[in-house]
Amino acid sequence: MVTGASERPAGERGLTAGELAVTRQLLIHGPATRGDLGDRLNISYASMSRLARALILGGMASEDLEPAAAIGRPRQILTAVPSARHVVGVKLTGDTAYGVVCDMFGEVRATARAALPRPGEGGAVPVAPTVKVIAQLTNRLAPKVPSVDGIGVAVGGVVADRSIVREGTFLGWRDVDLAGPLRDRTGLPVIVTNDVTALAREQLWFGAGRTHSTFGIITVGAGLGVGVVREGIALEELIDNGHLLAHAPVDSSGPRCSLGHQGCVAAYLNREDLERHASAAANCPVTFDDLVRARAAGDQDATRRLDGAARALGHVVASFAGALQTTCIVLGGEDVAAFTDSPALQEAIDDRLRPGPLETQRCTLDLLTTPLTFTDWARGGAVAGIQHVLGA
């Protein structure tokens, strides 16, 4: 007998649109009654009861009596079951695969890492051995959880169709299908995403998305990365990977970026550009960490350079928020603390918000900062994987 997808328990297949909507509510906003969920999702009580039964039967959710009912009948509270799904998340840098395994709430249950094969002639990291490394990483993480239901891989660069790495910035990849071979090797559902998009998906469910349906993400590190969540949907493919914002002019008399723009955002903010300018001025190699240390010791040149970077970041925040029409921007990345420590960041934003003499200020901006280690990036991959496995 052939069993239709909707006749099988919700735990053994992708979720229906209704089941996904309820699960998503429970994951993002926490436990709720059937009545509350029905109201929020505009679902009739009968349909909501059917969805709740399917999710409970499939092990995706549990239902318990409210612990201390005040007056009247105690209410049934529906809660998502964290252990219903486990997904491996992997962040690929140019030389290392960082792995985590997460439950359905995105909680990291275990971590592992492995070296990637060295780049071959032409500078590209070989693909088949990379697939093998990710599969081995998955095998190492699998015993830490009851079962692994999928894999989410986050890479810097441009990714198409949740699968093809069109441009793998640090891997030297062009048009590499990563999801296909990894799926074949592991037998698991696989999603490949840009790393900032993975972070956008993570923030959508477990961060800024809890309070804002539209928000932007800016990451600063080796380069500027951007992510967009619009009306509750994370944009999977960006038109330019943030290039237009990264090269917006800040000061026409400022330093030059590697493309030759005078005083663009990248010229102030990119780690490489900052280091190049500081090294040229000092006549010896100066690293980003040197600059941060020098500022802490009171060095004026280092303070000026990091303030300049923070001001450029403030302008990007303001422009991005204005273009997206959101009051919420999330800042992340390895270098972000060095810029949020500077008062110039908030000064630049405040100056952009300042109204004219006959105007009133129309909004303020919520600036959320998320620390980002490679494990956090891998967790972004895992959350993208969870969403993919659930059918989001």
Ligand SMILES: [Zn+2]
């Ligand atoms: Zn530029």
